[in-house]
Amino acid sequence: ETEDFLAAFQRRMDAEEKIEPNDAMPEGYRRTLVRQIGQHAHSEIVGMLPEGNWITRAPSLKRKAALLAKVQDEGGHGLYLYSAAETLGVTREQMTEELLSGKAKYSSIFNYPTLSWADIGIIGWLVDGAAIMNQIPLCRCSYGPYARAMIRVCREESFHQRQGYELCLTLSRGTEAQKAMLQDALDRWWWPCLMMFGPHDGDSLHSDQSMAWKIKRFSNDDLRQKFIDATVPQGEYLGLTFPDPELKWNEEKGGYDHGPIDWEEFWRVVKGGGQMNRDRITARKKAWDEGAWVREAALVHAEKRRARQLA
Numbered sequence: 001e002t003e004d005f006l007a008a009f010q011r012r013m014d015a016e017e018k019i020e021p022n023d024a025m026p027e028g029y030r031r032t033l034v035r036q037i038g039q040h041a042h043s044e045i046v047g048m049l050p051e052g053n054w055i056t057r058a059p060s061l062k063r064k065a066a067l068l069a070k071v072q073d074e075g076g077h078g079l080y081l082y083s084a085a086e087t088l089g090v091t092r093e094q095m096t097e098e099l100l101s102g103k104a105k106y107s108s109i110f111n112y113p114t115l116s117w118a119d120i121g122i123i124g125w126l127v128d129g130a131a132i133m134n135q136i137p138l139c140r141c142s143y144g145p146y147a148r149a150m151i152r153v154c155r156e157e158s159f160h161q162r163q164g165y166e167l168c169l170t171l172s173r174g175t176e177a178q179k180a181m182l183q184d185a186l187d188r189w190w191w192p193c194l195m196m197f198g199p200h201d202g203d204s205l206h207s208d209q210s211m212a213w214k215i216k217r218f219s220n221d222d223l224r225q226k227f228i229d230a231t232v233p234q235g236e237y238l239g240l241t242f243p244d245p246e247l248k249w250n251e252e253k254g255g256y257d258h259g260p261i262d263w264e265e266f267w268r269v270v271k272g273g274g275q276m277n278r279d280r281i282t283a284r285k286k287a288w289d290e291g292a293w294v295r296e297a298a299l300v301h302a303e304k305r306r307a308r309q310l311a
């Protein structure tokens with residue numbers, strides 16, 4: 001790639017132009033998008049597992065219907081995102097192989113167990129809340145197919161977050177045992193949710209380049225701060241205590257100060273040492289193997305239709 005080509009491409013970025021699949025693009029731009037969109041898709045698909053664990057145990061038909069709808073939505077988000085990644089020349093098989101072999105990442109948050117029903121409310125409220133913070137700016141990503149996929153995803157995420165928060169509100173107005181269950185879930189999920197935004201800006205490998213290419217619009221720390229500032233008052237309204245003694249409003253900064261994030265834990269989980277990493281990949285491998293006959297049948301059916309059309 002010549003300097004002129006890269007400079008011309010950067011001018012398109014600076015002019016806020018959208019890049020479409022057939023446009024000429026730097027190999028690094030394409031590779032960064034394949035990495036991020038592929039891992040985003042993996043996160044959606046693996047993210048179905050922790051919540052799916054509670055569909056058969058939802059406490060009412062209403063809660064079951066909402067949870068079923070949310071888990072199905074996440075599957076759809078995964079399909080949109082795999083399709084967006086495929087426009088960059090990577091195949092579904094390649095991306096799946098990278099997930100199952102551990103070569104590709106997915107969001108560390110999904111390697112924690114869902115131990116109680118309150119976890120389902122906390123996940124909707126906090127995990128989807130964090131995802132919304134991160135995905136709204138992605139609606140303005142410079143790569144057209146990714147930005148367009150995000151618009152539909154964000155609409156559905158809002159429902160995910162609202163139903164989760166309403167579930168938490170119900171528990172917060174329930175028995176002492178229900179309140180304790182909710183507090184226990186917050187204690188287990190708060191810090192892993194802060195880790196969803198990625199390493200501190202100074203330790204972020206890709207942020208500078210992703211910001212220049214208008215893939216990332218805000219830094220990891222900026223989005224994390226926005227999430228904390230929006231979420232703490234919501235938790236206080238529920239009568240919850242955040243598991244961070246250093247969480248305190250800083251008038252001068254106009255935001256909350258918080259305690260240190262345990263990056264040892266973050267990297268241990270990202271590298272496969274979380275409580276549920278093995279279970280998640282085993283479940284995904286089982287689904288991929290057991291679904292082979294569906295893929296084969298669909299391909300044979302498509303072949304027959306093509307042959308009939310040509311006959």
Ligand code: 3HC
Pocket residue numbers: 035036039040043044047074077105106107108109127128131134157195196197198199203204205206207210216220270
């Ligand atoms: N879990 C796992 N890996 C993470 C991570 C996390 N929470 N945060 C960062 N990483 C990885 C990055 O992927 C990168 O590794 P790689 O080079 O092997 O890909 C490394 O840590 C360094 O981090 P960077 O900040 O340099 O990486 P990025 O610039 O890619 O920023 C990101 C990380 C903000 C997660 C960005 O990739 C992103 O915005 N991704 C798209 C959104 C996404 O994937 N969200 C995850 C959750 S999806 C979800 O929650 C679904 C909802 O419906 C519940």
